[in-house]
Amino acid sequence: MKIEQDKVVQFNYKLSDSAQNTLEESDDKVPxxxxxxxxxxxxxxxxxxxxHEVGDKFSVILEPAEAYGEIRPDAEQRIPVKHLHGAKNWKKGMIGVVQTEQGRRQVTVVKVGKFMVTVDFNHPFAGKTLTFDVDVIDVREATNEELAHGHAHGVGGHHH
Ligand SMILES: [Zn+2]
Structure with missing residues (x-):
């Protein structure tokens, strides 16, 4: 079965930057x-x-514009530290999560004060050319429920 509109696909991936550093890797047990x-x-x-079909392995290179965008220089903001989620004690360089009107956003901590923290709203992968090494594990028809929700259920998908 080929990957096309309305198929549910399971895959493993490794994400690296242009210097070949691994940024992210899927867990083999949970594609x-x-x-x-x-x-x-x-x-x-x-x-x-x-x-692509089950068993296919391939790589795709995405320029920043096709991935997480270019780095915006004006993306730093001071926010109350209580609005930053993901850790108790913050240090420069840590990644946190902020709830915004556009949903949850990953931010990078720039400076930590007692009540306020300066964060960079650029996505941690902004400005990076990304290589995905993909390994297709399974391709199946979507259920009616999945089509209605617009996402995959079950292993590796949404649970709710
Ligand atoms: Zn759902």
Whole structure:
């Protein structure tokens, strides 16, 4: 079965930057699962998945514009430290999560004060050219429920 619109795909991946540093890796025991054609992946990655089958291994390189965008220089903001989630004691360089009107955003801590913290709203992978090494584990038809929700359920997918 080929990957196309409305198929649920399980895959393992390794994400590296242009200097070959591994940034992220899926857990072999719990592959990622997503519903193809519903904007659940980075656009360039989803486009590269199209037409592949179980057992296919391939690599795709995404420029920053196709991945997490260029680094914006004006993305630093001072926020109350209580709005920063993910750790108790913050240090420069740590990644935290902030709830914004656009949803949850990953931010990088720039400076820590007693009540206020300066964070950088650029995504940690902004400005990076990313290489995804993909290993397709499974391709199946989506259920009606998955199509209605617009995402995959079960192993590697949404649980709710
Ligand atoms: Zn759902």
């Amino acid at each position: 990622m699962a997503y519903l193809h054609g519903h904007n659940n992946l980075l656009k360039g990655l989803e486009a590269a998945m199209e037409g």
